[in-house]
Amino acid sequence: MIRTVLDKDADSIVEIYNYYISETVITFEEETITAEEMLTRISKIQADNLPWLVAEDESGQVIGYAYASQWRERFSYRFSVEVTVYLSAEHSDKGIGSRLYDVLFSELKLRSIHTVIGGITLPNPASVGIHEKFGMVQVAHFKEVGYKFNQWLDVGYWQGSLKPD
16 A cells, blocks of 8 residues: 555654665665654655655555655756655565555646656666656766765666656
């Protein structure tokens, strides 16, 4: 089931995200965060009238999430967002990310969002695959712009347009 995030989801979201902080280069954050910090981030997204969604398994456990954040602060960017999806490590490759993006992109269309942008630490074939599945194309490749776990990392950006239904 895909639904709007609730405050009670913060612990589960942090558990998912902190894995990526501690164990991967997918995010450039290096210090794990608390549920309180995550609630602040969720509140910011919601205050900007943008969606934050979670996926639950049959038992009601949060197993993934997706959200959109403002691309830039200037008013003229108001129809462009950056999209993000994270899944618990044991729930990848099951189509959950695609279901989250399906609902997220539908919600964004309802808010008249025109452009979606995704930043991806490279290489990351799974993330590239899901973004391209949704019609996004690579528009940038920045070499060695991040440094984590004693290695320089590239970042690519994928962009897509949302057509009204």
